[in-house]
Amino acid sequence: MKKILYAVAAILLVCLGLGYEVSRLEQPAVKAKKQSLIIYNWGDYLDPALIKKFEHQTGYHIIYETFDSNEAMYTKIKQGGTAYDIAVPSEYMVTKMEKAHLLDKIDPNKLSNFKYLGNSFIHQSFDKKNEFSIPYFWGTLGIIYNDKFVRPGSITKWDDLWSKKYRNNILLVDSARDIMGFALVSLGYSMNTTNLLKLRLALTKLNGLGSNVKAVIADEMKMYMVQNEAAIGVSWSGEAADMMANNSHLHYVVPKEGSNLWFDNFVIPRTAKNKKAAYAFINFMLDPKNAAQNAEYVGYATPNEAAMKLLPKSIKNDKQFYPDPSTLKNLQVYRDLGPKVTQAYNDLFLEFKMYGR
Amino acid sequence: MNSKKTKVLFMIPYLLWIILFVILPILLILWYSITDSSQHLTLVNFEEFFTNGTFLRMMLNSFWYAFLITLVTLIISYPAAYYLTRMKNQQLWLLLIILPTWINLLLKAYAFIGLLSNSGLVNQFLGLFGISPVNILFTDFAFMFVATYIEIPFMILPIYNAIKEINPVIIQASEDLGASKWQTFKYVLWPLSWPGVESGIQAIFIPSLSLFMLTRLIGGNRVITLGTAIEEYFMTTMNWNMGATIGVILIILMVAVMILTGSKIKRKKVEL
Amino acid sequence: MRKRISFAKTYLYLVLIVLYIPIFYLIYFSFSSGKNMNKFQHFTLAHYQTLFTDNRLLAIFLETIILALLSSLIATIIGTMGAIAISQVRRKRHKNMLLALNNVLMVSPDVIIGASFLVFFTALGIGLNFGSVLLSHIAFSVPIVVLMVLPRLNEMDYTLVDAARDLGANGYQVFSNVIIPAILPGIASGLFMALTYSLDDFAVTFFVTGNGFSTLSVEIYSRARQGIDLEINALSTVMFLFVLVLVVIYYFMTTKRSKKAKRMMRGLIK
Numbered sequence: 001m002k003k004i005l006y007a008v009a010a011i012l013l014v015c016l017g018l019g020y021e022v023s024r025l026e027q028p029a030v031k032a033k034k035q036s037l038i039i040y041n042w043g044d045y046l047d048p049a050l051i052k053k054f055e056h057q058t059g060y061h062i063i064y065e066t067f068d069s070n071e072a073m074y075t076k077i078k079q080g081g082t083a084y085d086i087a088v089p090s091e092y093m094v095t096k097m098e099k100a101h102l103l104d105k106i107d108p109n110k111l112s113n114f115k116y117l118g119n120s121f122i123h124q125s126f127d128k129k130n131e132f133s134i135p136y137f138w139g140t141l142g143i144i145y146n147d148k149f150v151r152p153g154s155i156t157k158w159d160d161l162w163s164k165k166y167r168n169n170i171l172l173v174d175s176a177r178d179i180m181g182f183a184l185v186s187l188g189y190s191m192n193t194t195n196l197l198k199l200r201l202a203l204t205k206l207n208g209l210g211s212n213v214k215a216v217i218a219d220e221m222k223m224y225m226v227q228n229e230a231a232i233g234v235s236w237s238g239e240a241a242d243m244m245a246n247n248s249h250l251h252y253v254v255p256k257e258g259s260n261l262w263f264d265n266f267v268i269p270r271t272a273k274n275k276k277a278a279y280a281f282i283n284f285m286l287d288p289k290n291a292a293q294n295a296e297y298v299g300y301a302t303p304n305e306a307a308m309k310l311l312p313k314s315i316k317n318d319k320q321f322y323p324d325p326s327t328l329k330n331l332q333v334y335r336d337l338g339p340k341v342t343q344a345y346n347d348l349f350l351e352f353k354m355y356g357r
Numbered sequence: 358m359n360s361k362k363t364k365v366l367f368m369i370p371y372l373l374w375i376i377l378f379v380i381l382p383i384l385l386i387l388w389y390s391i392t393d394s395s396q397h398l399t400l401v402n403f404e405e406f407f408t409n410g411t412f413l414r415m416m417l418n419s420f421w422y423a424f425l426i427t428l429v430t431l432i433i434s435y436p437a438a439y440y441l442t443r444m445k446n447q448q449l450w451l452l453l454i455i456l457p458t459w460i461n462l463l464l465k466a467y468a469f470i471g472l473l474s475n476s477g478l479v480n481q482f483l484g485l486f487g488i489s490p491v492n493i494l495f496t497d498f499a500f501m502f503v504a505t506y507i508e509i510p511f512m513i514l515p516i517y518n519a520i521k522e523i524n525p526v527i528i529q530a531s532e533d534l535g536a537s538k539w540q541t542f543k544y545v546l547w548p549l550s551w552p553g554v555e556s557g558i559q560a561i562f563i564p565s566l567s568l569f570m571l572t573r574l575i576g577g578n579r580v581i582t583l584g585t586a587i588e589e590y591f592m593t594t595m596n597w598n599m600g601a602t603i604g605v606i607l608i609i610l611m612v613a614v615m616i617l618t619g620s621k622i623k624r625k626k627v628e629l
Numbered sequence: 630m631r632k633r634i635s636f637a638k639t640y641l642y643l644v645l646i647v648l649y650i651p652i653f654y655l656i657y658f659s660f661s662s663g664k665n666m667n668k669f670q671h672f673t674l675a676h677y678q679t680l681f682t683d684n685r686l687l688a689i690f691l692e693t694i695i696l697a698l699l700s701s702l703i704a705t706i707i708g709t710m711g712a713i714a715i716s717q718v719r720r721k722r723h724k725n726m727l728l729a730l731n732n733v734l735m736v737s738p739d740v741i742i743g744a745s746f747l748v749f750f751t752a753l754g755i756g757l758n759f760g761s762v763l764l765s766h767i768a769f770s771v772p773i774v775v776l777m778v779l780p781r782l783n784e785m786d787y788t789l790v791d792a793a794r795d796l797g798a799n800g801y802q803v804f805s806n807v808i809i810p811a812i813l814p815g816i817a818s819g820l821f822m823a824l825t826y827s828l829d830d831f832a833v834t835f836f837v838t839g840n841g842f843s844t845l846s847v848e849i850y851s852r853a854r855q856g857i858d859l860e861i862n863a864l865s866t867v868m869f870l871f872v873l874v875l876v877v878i879y880y881f882m883t884t885k886r887s888k889k890a891k892r893m894m895r896g897l898i899k
């Protein structure tokens with residue numbers, strides 16, 4: 001019996017030792033304040049160097065966690081057991097979270113760098129007074145193709161994807177709104193349609209694409225496109241920028257039927273424990289220099305006008321990523337469609353994944 | 358140990374565990390499956406499941422995949438287990454077969470991403486024979502292959518143990534009596550090793566239904582199993598009610614299988 | 630016969646090769662200076678350097694071990710107590726019911742366990758963090774401990790208990806001097822199995838984790854979804870060596886023991 005008690009004590013002791021080691025490892029480089037700031041962001045969506053810089057400047061310790069869809073993030077926050085100080089939902093999700101009373105108000109007056117944001121990016125329809133959200137990045141949904149397999153210029157619209165040439169050669173991003181959305185646009189419908197019949201038709205159209213689809217994946221699409229695993233990918237502009245930086249054969253097109261224009265935004269969830277740090281961080285990220293550095297790292301378009309001026313010409317004049325007004329007017333911003341219709345989008349998309357081949 | 362008090366004292370934590378982590382979760386899942394998002398009682402989820410062909414198809418599909426995975430694993434593992442009983446240094450061989458199961462499952466799945474991609478090792482090898490890149494990753498084949506790969510050790514071990522227990526004299530006798538190899542296998546070896554095969558099958562079939570990370574990473578969401586569907590409904594689309602419904606149906610099927618085969622199912626991980 | 634053996638050997642070698650190719654593939658590329666697992670560039674240890682300076686990954690690695698140790702320890706205690714309690718139940722029907730309930734978590738697919746625990750924690754308002762993961766790991770490890778300990782209890786020689794009692798031992802003394810030593814091997818293998826269950830789990834943890842807590846499996850999953858990162862390869866090498874060392878120790882311990890057993894047997898025959 002004694003031996004057993006010793007064994008138990010030994011195990012507990014080992015745990016204690018390891019626990020100490022963990023706390024030592026998780027200690028920030030700067031030990032001024034021990035407070036931590038938990039950020040819940042998309043994968044690979046923030047320059048790690050900036051995290052370090054912020055930690056050095058303020059002494060807060062950042063815990064950085066990632067999600068790979070708006071919906072997954074919403075689930076975790078709604079579930080209630082979490083205490084994220086900052087999250088980064090897209091615009092329709094901001095509305096949805098606000099409706100579900102998951103968000104805390106943000107006072108832009110407390111953010112001295114708020115003034116650097118471009119006029120066309122603030123006071124958007126989903127948050128008219130920027131009471132709940134501060135724009136972080138914006139971008140489009142489009143088609144990435146590899147000129148090794150696809151003749152440059154032969155893809156200009158969504159309908160081109162249905163061509164028999166691309167059998168088993170298309171990668172889709174695993175996102176219900178986007179994939180259902182482009183099917184809707186290709187049929188000439190709104191990406192925000194709430195008409196179930198139109199949605200059904202879109203699913204039928206998507207199922208026709210099934211044999212061309214090689215996989216429905218998330219962040220790893222970047223790697224596969226860079227490795228020439230597939231000819232075509234459907235994803236967001238920033239992802240495309242990242243891929244193109246690593247493989248010169250890749251090109252990005254915003255289809256001419258129209259596409260999605262989206263905004264990712266900082267929000268502060270209700271459950272946040274460290275609002276002061278959250279404000280400090282948002283303001284830090286709005287600083288033109290930091291915003292520019294981040295935009296260069298992430299590859300999405302920044303809504304920060306002062307930061308844009310700091311960006312190299314090759315980036316800010318790139319029409320693929322900072323589209324001209326004629327393209328912009330064809331783009332649609334997602335609206336929150338309420339739980340029922342959103343569910344329909346999700347269910348139909350799952351049906352496509354189960355069935356469309 | 359005689360006093361009633363100690364008996365109760367020993368029972369309390371265990372009963373607490375049963376109530377909290379066995380009964381309550383099942384009841385909650387049941388509750389979710391028969392309500393809608395606004396907590397009204399309804400059977401609409403079940404209706405949806407059985408009238409919408411997609412769900413039935415998906416269910417059939419995932420049973421079909423689980424069946425194939427189990428079958429292929431069995432076909433590969435049985436000879437291996439049999440030959441293993443003929444080897445010297447069986448302990449060492451066994452260890453070598455068990456060792457890979459100790460490497461994290463996700464790491465192995467991750468390795469296959471590299472192995473099977475268009476520019477990966479397998480395609481480089483095929484390239485030597487002038488076969489242009491073959492699509493392997495994101496196919497049904499890739500999913501089945503990796504799943505089988507993962508399950509093989511769990512099939513070899515119980516079969517090995519079962520064959521090991523057969524008295525070699527019996528096989529000897531069958532051969533002496535002029536039975537062909539096939540006859541010996543069919544009438545002696547197979548029936549006698551059946552308990553091992555059975556526990557191997559049981560150890561593989563059910564986990565095969567819920568390999569959702571493989572359908573993602575290797576199957577590229579082109580294969581949707583019951584596990585993937587449940588995960589999607591709970592974690593992504595947040596339709597917990599539908600997810601719970603699929604879960605309840607899976608539980609009912611499992612119970613049915615257990616009652617039909619009338620045996621208790623042992624899970625994975627055979628003792629070293 | 631000779632030919633048969635060689636065929637057998639070839640087959641087994643083939644199976645082994647297939648089993649080890651992915652692992653060695655990972656290890657091989659952990660030394661490559663490239664960015665992917667397609668072509669070996671130059672030999673480098675850079676990925677090991679990043680690995681050992683990646684505090685987050687190291688912390689997760691240690692936390693995974695803490696989680697495994699703690700959960701298996703608690704599960705072993707609850708499970709052993711439960712097994713003893715079950716063995717004392719006289720009525721057959723009650724006993725069978727307890728055993729059936731015990732086996733529910735053994736046979737459920739991981740996804741169901743994970744989903745139902747997520748629902749459970751949400752209903753009770755328990756936050757998703759280390760605590761919820763620990764509770765879940767304890768929960769799914771308890772039944773295996775019970776199953777490992779119960780046979781030992783059934784095999785136990787109850788005359789020993791009576792004898793001890795006749796000699797004036799009190800309840801505690803009987804428990805610690807008779808019962809525990811008799812079932813100790815069962816407890817040990819239960820602990821061991823609980824440990825492997827916990828270290829191996831992905832699906833259940835995936836459902837009930839949150840708030841910055843993550844285990845190695847979940848972390849690898851989310852990193853694998855971001856593409857190939859040779860740091861993960863370096864991690865595999867380290868883990869493989871770790872397991873290898875454990876297994877070698879185990880191998881020598883067991884073979885030694887069996888030699889001892891043989892010697893004892895010989896002694897008995899003499």
